[in-house]
Amino acid sequence: MKYALVTGGSRGIGKAVAIQLAKDGFNILLNFHSNSEAAEATAKIIEETGVQCSLLPFDVSDFDGVSKVIENWKSENREAKIEVLVNNAGITKDGLFIWTSQEAWNSVIKTNLDGFYNVTQAVLKDMLRSRYGRIINMVSLSGLKGNPGQVNYSAAKGAVIAATKALAQEIAKRKVTVNAVAPGFIKSDMTENLNEEELQKLVPMNRFGNPEEVANLVSFLASEKSSYITGEVININGGLYS
Numbered sequence: 001m002k003y004a005l006v007t008g009g010s011r012g013i014g015k016a017v018a019i020q021l022a023k024d025g026f027n028i029l030l031n032f033h034s035n036s037e038a039a040e041a042t043a044k045i046i047e048e049t050g051v052q053c054s055l056l057p058f059d060v061s062d063f064d065g066v067s068k069v070i071e072n073w074k075s076e077n078r079e080a081k082i083e084v085l086v087n088n089a090g091i092t093k094d095g096l097f098i099w100t101s102q103e104a105w106n107s108v109i110k111t112n113l114d115g116f117y118n119v120t121q122a123v124l125k126d127m128l129r130s131r132y133g134r135i136i137n138m139v140s141l142s143g144l145k146g147n148p149g150q151v152n153y154s155a156a157k158g159a160v161i162a163a164t165k166a167l168a169q170e171i172a173k174r175k176v177t178v179n180a181v182a183p184g185f186i187k188s189d190m191t192e193n194l195n196e197e198e199l200q201k202l203v204p205m206n207r208f209g210n211p212e213e214v215a216n217l218v219s220f221l222a223s224e225k226s227s228y229i230t231g232e233v234i235n236i237n238g239g240l241y242s
Contacts, residue, residue: 001080004222005029007060007119008089010039012188013138016211017086017218019045024219026084027052033059060089060115070122081130082123084222087116088138092190097151105152112156116163133176134222137164139233141184145241161233168231177230179221183214184237204239
């Protein structure tokens, strides 16, 4: 009973990742925060692949809430093992730094950075005990090169990148790998308000990526094929930045 937990898995990149991991043979724990309708629709697609899908509603920024939901699920599914964790949940609240409110700063840090801590803490001990696991953190081009208008988001994703590299070294001997995926412009909820026609001119491939292309990379990192890769940040941005 091997499971993959995908946070923010009801829409966009998270949805594509969850569906791909289901096709790879993982039962899915699909986390969502508030959009239960989208989560249920995604769960239906996942179950059509022949695996189980359990919905785990929690806010990744709430440590106690995360712990309670995951512990409850584990107590009800004692034979199950969470082998893969995809920390995908994230939010943006863009604007020039000088106009960034404390709320906009804190909420982005709590969801994107504290969310990584909260969810990873809830599953890591079991991975270490079983001496196997895959942790894949969804970061961003913004966390690598910085992006004007996204100081808060860049700070959070940059911190997750550093944490990925450090944690990977701590736990490598236990055969638990930790890697990050850094998408550029991907067609999703986060980019739907961007001027795709203009921005794709910046991309050498002259297009935005698709969520399924990101999901294929996550699929590789979640598999045995990636067993000697850890502490890496892999760009998927059409050649925009490396």
